[in-house]
Amino acid sequence: MRYIIGTRxxxxxxxxxxxxxTLLQNTYPQHSFTLQIIATKGDLxxxxxxxxxxxxxxxxxxxxxxxLAGKIHMAVHSLKDMPTQLPKGLCFTKTLxxxxxxxxxxxxxxxTFHELGPQAKIGTGSKRRKVQLMKLRPDISVVGIRGNxxxxxxxxxxxxxxxxxxxxxGLKRLQVQGISYEYFPYTSMIPACGQGxxxxxxxxxxxxxxxxxxxxxxxxxxxxxxxxxxFLQAIDGGCHTPVGAHCKxxxxxxxxxxxYGNEDCxxxxxLHWRRPLTDAxxxxxxxxxxxxxxxxxxx
Numbered sequence: 010m011r012y013i014i015g016t017r018x019x020x021x022x023x024x025x026x027x028x029x030x031t032l033l034q035n036t037y038p039q040h041s042f043t044l045q046i047i048a049t050k051g052d053l054x055x056x057x058x059x060x061x062x063x064x065x066x067x068x069x070x071x072x073x074x075x076x077l078a079g080k081i082h083m084a085v086h087s088l089k090d091m092p093t094q095l096p097k098g099l100c101f102t103k104t105l106x107x108x109x110x111x112x113x114x115x116x117x118x119x120x121t122f123h124e125l126g127p128q129a130k131i132g133t134g135s136k137r138r139k140v141q142l143m144k145l146r147p148d149i150s151v152v153g154i155r156g157n158x159x160x161x162x163x164x165x166x167x168x169x170x171x172x173x174x175x176x177x178x179g180l181k182r183l184q185v186q187g188i189s190y191e192y193f194p195y196t197s198m199i200p201a202c203g204q205g206x207x208x209x210x211x212x213x214x215x216x217x218x219x220x221x222x223x224x225x226x227x228x229x230x231x232x233x234x235x236x237x238x239x240f241l242q243a244i245d246g247g248c249h250t251p252v253g254a255h256c257k258x259x260x261x262x263x264x265x266x267x268x269y270g271n272e273d274c275x276x277x278x279x280l281h282w283r284r285p286l287t288d289a290x291x292x293x294x295x296x297x298x299x300x301x302x303x304x305x306x307x308x
Contacts, residue, residue, distance in 0.1 A: 011041045012218070015072045015081035018046040019157045024182045025207055026085040028106060036225060045081055047072045051090075069210075073099060076210060082218060084210040088203030088234065089176075093242035095210070102209040102219060103226030104234045108178035110205035110255055112138065112198045113190040116172040117165050121191055125149060129171040132164060136251040138174050140270050140277040141198050158183055174198075178205035196281055199253040199268045202241040206234055233258055236265070236293050243297035244269055251277060254296070258286070265292060269300035278303035 012033070016026035023044065030042045051067035068090045075081050077098060088104075095101070114122045114131075122145075125131075131142055132154040139151045149171075154164050158179050165173045177192065211218050233256040240254045251270035256263065263284045270277035278300050284292055 011043065012083065013043055013045050013081045015045055015047050015075050015084040017049055017068065017072070020159070021157060021179050021183055022085075022087075025087065028182070029085045029207060029209060032105065032225065033222070037221060045075075047075055047081075073210065076212065082211070082215070083222075086208045086210065088206040088208040088238075089201035091203070091208050091210075093238060093245075098213055099210055100213045100219075102211060102222040103228075104206055104231040105209065105222070105225050105227060107206040107227070107230045107234070108181055110200045111177045111195065112174050112193045112200055112204075113177045113180065114172055114174055114193065115162070115165070115188060115190045117170060119189070120171070122146070122172070122193075125171055130169075132161065132168070132170045132173040135174075135201075136249075136270070136274055137201060137253045137268070138198070140251045140274050141268065142174065143274075144277065145197060158185065162188070176200070176204055195255045195257075195266050199266045199279060200255050202237040202252070202254045203234055204253075204255075206230070229258065232289070236263070236289060240267060240293035240296055243294050244301060254293075258289075262286065263289060263292060265296060267296050267300060269297075269304055271304055276304050276307045278307070 014026055014030055016022050026044050030044060034042045049068050049071045069086055072084045073096050076084050077096065125146065127148040129149045130152050131149055132152045133139060133142070134153055134155040142149065142151055152168065152170060154161055154173065156164065158175060161173050161175065164170070180188070180190065209222055236256040237254045241252065244252055250272050251268065251274060254265070254267040256265050263286060265282045265284065266279070268277060268279035280296060280299060282296065
């Protein structure tokens with residue numbers, strides 16, 4: 010059987026999809042797995058800020074349409090870009106792969122984040138990162154930038170920004186060389202829900218493919234992802250509001266960090282919980298309820 014994997018055409022998307030393709034090809038050598046590039050609205054409108062786009066799923070709609078039409082058999086996405094509600098007839102497999110979920114600071118002048126001078130200019134296209142940067146350093150200025158990793162690095166130089174914030178996962182998957190970066194701890198820069206994880210989307214009725222892929226799942230990582238995604242769905246977050254979460258399940262407890270803010274970024278609240286393993290099911294709902302109430306009480 011020849012399976013076609015749909016993917017965006019950026020270097021990062023191709024690196025991620027190739028990682029999945031290689032895993033599947035090595036596990037199921039009796040089949041063939043090939044990549045097919047599909048352009049999305051988010052790729053074609055790089056000049057428009059994410060929060061000005063008119064819909065969730067701006068990086069996936071065209072790929073999902075190809076999947077539903079039977080032009081491809083599966084699609085690989087960055088899970089953090091995926092809306093919580095999928096089109097009818099589509100579903101995610103269990104999670105196979107997750108890279109480091111942290112955000113990193115890249116300095117143009119090799120200065121650490123906390124050594125930056127007042128009014129330093131930091132580039133990011135994310136409201137989630139913006140509100141946290143302003144909480145950590147209210148004396149700096151946040152500048153909106155978009156584009157792939159290379160584009161953002163170039164814009165940092167061209168616009169003489171003091172630094173930019175990127176996801177560690179992208180830098181690692183692209184094997185970017187010659188750049189030093191500083192990791193933000195999860196407690197001070199909470200990542201996007203599902204950051205670093207790859208989502209594989211298939212048709213619900215494709216039982217054979219679901220069985221093949223789910224057999225390779227990392228159950229531990231998949232449970233952490235489910236908690237983060239359930240929180241995102243409960244809080245109804247997307248590109249227009251700052252929202253993030255990170256879950257780590259240890260042998261003894263669940264460590265859960267989350268944030269939520271209003272659309273204009275004037276209010277933001279976060280939480281850092283440690284809960285018993287028995288709280289896994291209700292934790293994301295309790296966290297969403299707590300943060301919504303906290304933000305509303307500040308308005």
